[in-house]
Amino acid sequence: MTVIVLSGPVGAGKSSLTAILSKYLGTKPFYESVDDNPVLPLFYKDPLKYTYLLQLFFLNTRFHSIKKALSDDNNVLDRSIYEDSLFFHMNADIGRANDLEVQTYEELLENMMKELERMPKRHPDLLVHINVSYETMIRRIQKRGRSYEQLSFDPTLEDYYKRMLRYYEKWYDDYDYSPKMMIDGDHYDFMASESDRTEVLDQITQKLKQVGKLPKNWQAGEIARKAIEIGQ
Ligand SMILES: Nc1ncnc2c1ncn2[C@@H]1O[C@H](COP(=O)(O)OP(=O)(O)OP(=O)(O)O)[C@@H](O)[C@H]1O
Numbered sequence: 617m618t619v620i621v622l623s624g625p626v627g628a629g630k631s632s633l634t635a636i637l638s639k640y641l642g643t644k645p646f647y648e649s650v651d652d653n654p655v656l657p658l659f660y661k662d663p664l665k666y667t668y669l670l671q672l673f674f675l676n677t678r679f680h681s682i683k684k685a686l687s688d689d690n691n692v693l694d695r696s697i698y699e700d701s702l703f704f705h706m707n708a709d710i711g712r713a714n715d716l717e718v719q720t721y722e723e724l725l726e727n728m729m730k731e732l733e734r735m736p737k738r739h740p741d742l743l744v745h746i747n748v749s750y751e752t753m754i755r756r757i758q759k760r761g762r763s764y765e766q767l768s769f770d771p772t773l774e775d776y777y778k779r780m781l782r783y784y785e786k787w788y789d790d791y792d793y794s795p796k797m798m799i800d801g802d803h804y805d806f807m808a809s810e811s812d813r814t815e816v817l818d819q820i821t822q823k824l825k826q827v828g829k830l831p832k833n834w835q836a837g838e839i840a841r842k843a844i845e846i847g848q
Contacts, residue, residue: 617688617689617690617736618643618690618691618694618741618742618824618829618830618831619685619686619690619691619692619693619737619740619741620637620641620643620691620692620740620741620742620743620744620820621639621692621693621696621742621743621744621825622634622637622692622693622694622695622696622743622744622745622746623695623696623697623698623699623742623743623744623745623746623784623788623791624745624746624747624748624784624801625736625748625753625777625780625781625784626747626753626757626765626777626780627748627752627754627756627760627765628746628753628756628801629746629748629754629755629756629801629806629807630694630695631647631650631694632807633744633746633799633806633816634646634647634692634693634694635692636806636813636817636843636844637692637750637817637820638691638692639746639842639843640817640840640843640844641690641692641831641834641840642690642831642840643689643690643691643692643831644683644685644688644689644690645691645692645693645694646681646689646690646691646693646694647694648674648677648678648681648685648690648694648695649673649677650762651762653673653736655669655670655673656670656764657764658670659676660764660765660769660770661764663707663712665711667704667707667708667712667713668713668717668721671700671703671704671707671713671721672721672724673702674700675697675721675724675725675728675774678695678697678700679697679731680829681693681729682697682708682732683732683735686735686736686737686738686765687735687736687737688730690692690831696740696743697728697729697732698787698791699792700725701725702783702784702787704718704721706779706780706781706783710776710779712720727800739793739794740792740793740794740827741794741795741824741827742795742796742797742820742823742824742829743791743793743794743795743796743797743825744796744797744799745787745788745791745796745797745798745799746798746799746801746802747784747798747801747802748781748801748802749781749798749802750777750778750781751802752801752802753777753781754767754777755763757777776784795823795827797823798822799816799818799819799820804816810844810845813844814844817840817843821836
């Protein structure tokens with residue numbers, strides 16, 4: 617059983633790469649709840665009021681999917697639980713959560729992580745991080761077009777997104793729950809370009825081989841070729 621998690625800031629392309637990679641490897645994709653998330657639009661409208669609720673919502677849904685993924689078959693998850701704390705602390709640092717909320721969140725997360733220790737598999741086998749610059753991030757956010765994520769909706773989002781990129785740099789450096797690798801999301805457009813897609817999938821396959829986690833029986837056959845041709 618091989619569990620891969622994707623990581624990266626808003627708009628990095630995690631969901632797209634999850635779709636492509638899971639098709640390529642013939643494994644199951646797990647997506648976080650975004651477009652059907654009832655709290656997300658409320659949060660962007662009034663972050664001060666909804667930060668805590670949103671973070672609890674994400675933590676809860678993530679916990680559900682992780683429990684499934686870690687006891688199931690081969691899987692690819694489009695975001696790791698380890699990033700939830702990044703989002704929470706980033707928002708707390710700009711005054712959107714009080715000390716008691718921070719403490720309660722920390723305790724809840726610790727409790728959940730202890731539960732996960734009991735799973736057949738405790739951590740993912742590989743973290744694939746998509747690194748993007750601010751310019752790429754904004755371009756993709758615009759292209760995707762969720763209204764509440766646009767700078768035109770709230771100009772202070774520029775600072776928020778730039779801060780997020782800084783937090784992610786440290787977060788990735790510190791991450792040590794599993795082997796990890798970084799994809800250059802500025803250089804490779806795995807959504808639009810077939811050759812970029814081939815290159816990125818090749819990099820991931822090499823890394824999986826290196827850590828001895830390429831799913832058993834997988835070979836670069838017809839299914840894998842189709843995933844490259846079609847994309848997500
Ligand atoms: N704890 C959290 N975990 C995930 N997303 C969060 C969290 N807190 C806030 N968000 C918000 O949820 C939304 C979804 O995140 P994101 O855009 O990274 O997901 P995605 O659509 O899967 O991304 P990608 O473009 O990389 O596929 C963003 O607007 C983000 O700001």
